[in-house]
Amino acid sequence: MTKNNETVLITGIAQGIGRGLAIAYAEKGYRVIGCDVNEEKGRMTMKEVGGTFLRCDVSDPKEVDALFQNIKEPFSILINNAGVSEFKSMFELDVDEWDHVLNTNLRSCFLFSKYAAERWKQADIPGRIVNMASTRAFMSEPDSEAYAASKGGIFSLTHALAASLSPYNIRVNSISPGWIHTGNPDELRDKDHDQHLSNRVGTVEDIAKACFYLTDQENTFVNGENVTIDGGMTRKMIYEH
Secondary structure (H helix, E strand, O other): OOOOOOEEEEEOOOOHHHHHHHHHHHHOOOEEEEEEOOHHHHHHHHHHHOOEEEEOOOOOHHHHHHHHHHOOOOOOEEEEOOOOOOOOOOOOOOHHHHHHHHHHHHHHHHHHHHHHHHHHHHHOOOOEEEEEOOHHHOOOOOOOHHHHHHHHHHHHHHHHHHHHHHHHOOEEEEEEEOOEOOOOHHHOOHHHHHOOOOOOOEOHHHHHHHHHHHHOOOOOOOOOOEEEEOOOHHHOOOOOO
16 A cells, blocks of 8 residues: 555545545545544444544534534545435425435535635645536436436536635546446346446446546646546437437
8 A cells, every 4th residue: 555645534435435435545545534424334434444534414514614623634635425315206305305415415515615725725735625426417317306406516616616716726626426336236237237338337446536536636737627437328329229
């Protein structure tokens, strides 16, 4: 393992992509600070990677503020990964459910970026932020209004933050994953793989590689960008011949 002198803060590390990113950065020698509302699974992940776990409901501004007060060590990378989904008919989706998705997915990105950037501005640290959007910001299935709105907001928030934080040498980019399978690969069928132009479903490693690229200190000319990692699905015509 190559030793790295940087620390990364990752939200939503209890499972899925966030857990995979925590492991991937630790394997690269980064110090990892992880947060999640699921304390049991979050602590298990951070015990595995040897990092610091802080419980936080990212949808709650007070808990986000408390989290940053508890972070004493400097960090230079923030990955806003935490997210929830609520796929149900718009006629049944109530305001509280809508707000929970938007506050968890979108508002948390703003709050974490705001608090991190304040620290970096004061300390003159060239920080890097990666926001986890989704291909659902650009294409949709029925009953996905709240999730699509939150991910579309993250896409737009990313380039707005890049513009605002440019004077402080803080870069902000986003990743839009497509189908990323985080479970047992044996669960997947041939047709799951074949519908992608890359002929396979994505993995957490695909997202980690993109994160490493976007958070590399030397890639200063990549800013305000969204990288779609979806095996070509958003570029595929759907007409049957």
